[in-house]
Amino acid sequence: MQKSSIITQCPSCETQFRVTPGQLKVANGQVRCGACLVIFCAIEHELKPKAAEQVPPPKVTTRKDETTNTFNKLDLDLNLTTETPSTEKSVDTARSLPIKGQEELIKTVAPADVPTLTIETEPVVLNRSTNNGTSSPWWFIGCVLAALTLIAQHLWFNRGDLYWTHTYRPLYDTVCQHIDCNIPTRVDTAKITNQQFLIRPHSEIADAITIDLVLINEANHNQPYPALHIAFSDLKGRPVASRTLQPESYLDRSAVNLKSMPTHQPIQISLDLMSPGMRGINYQLELLAPAL
Template sequence: MYTQCPDCRTVFSLDAGVLAHARGAVICGNCETLFDALDTLADQLPPEPFRLLPGNARSEEAPRLEVAVYRPREDVPVAEPAPAVPAFTPRFVHERRAARKRPRRWPWVLTCALLALLLAAQVAWAKRGALIADPAIGSWLRQACATLGCRLPLVRDVRHLHLVARDVQAHPSVPGALMISATVRNDAPFAQPYPVVSLTLSDADGHRLAMRRLHPSEYLDDAAALRAGLAPGASAAVLIEVADPGKRAVAFEFGFE
């Protein structure tokens, strides 16, 4: 026979002994709900798929039993009633108690926490430039690194690079060449890598006559300074040698990349 929990809809198999033990009252081994197994008692399960077992209508009038499968002879003494069956727990309650002995969950919780921290570290590394450049977060990171003795990666932000001095003159030792010097200052609160410097020479009408781009290694031969970058508030001198485009070149412009 079968019955179904009205709360979680779990279907259980049971026998007459379980029903007689508490007159149909049973406890669901899945959700601990106390219910009357007689409400949905069925001999067979309906064809799948099904969600609910059909309910049994209750009546105040006791049904009359007509189909007898055994009737004792009148001359045979009636046997004494059998001793009460010892109380027992339904099988699905035993299954519920066994299910409570589950393995510990803390290893899974710890693993998930470590994976979440690893993911956060990867996102922070991918966004390190924006985090270091942020005034609040960058200041906290610099203080933390100063305490721990670590070093933040260099972040490039040319908006904080400013040209504070520049000059152009004939090359003192190379005929037909110009020597152009400039001084760039880092006004960011963090160290920056030395920029790529672009120089553009123009005529009086603003037409470009010549242009040159110099990478940091082309105007700075100090490897240690290149690795350290341009410190906050520090300045660097840039010296560029170019061929003299003639008298048409009357203006020059610096850019940083």
């Protein structure tokens, strides 16, 4: 009768195992000792029945380090030693671990026998400064200087508009005393209206006329007085006479600032001109930007 299994002995630790033909077939007879993990040929170290009777009781080894790796623990748990082969019932059904059969044995192990991997969370540091805050004051000073530079550039390049506002006027007046600001004049003749245009003969000079005007600056800022362009034409619209008067021609420089016409205040102007004759019966007044 053919045997269903053989008994082999580890050449290293002399531990005896019972190996089935199926286990021998998986790894071509190569097995791993469950005690010392030595790989050997089971057929070459097979114990005959007589030799097995003379073999002293097997050594039972216990591994101290059970957490070295998963395969070591599995080998230790599945290690079943055999006693003397005097009776087949006394021999434990110990099995070796074939090399290629380890994956099947791993699946049969209870989940409680497999050590649990514990992962501890740690805070993630995105960036860590190595200068210990030594450069922070200089960084703050640099930001302040950059901000002041941007503000100064805005005030300088927009001085033509900001100067005429009441908020920035004192600042520009103070600074412009030390440097030449060359502030451009703000002129908006569309905001200057004529409330009266009256022509009458001159009271003292013959062939002369007097023109009375009332100008109002409706802008929110002061601006130069406008130039006055007066034109006369006949019944058919053909020009008869015209003249353009600059502010210094109809205003007294000593009494009036020619570049600062007050806002929302009527300004009365009286002009003495030569009469255009009997043909100049139509007239027109146009307010122009002054030649400063």
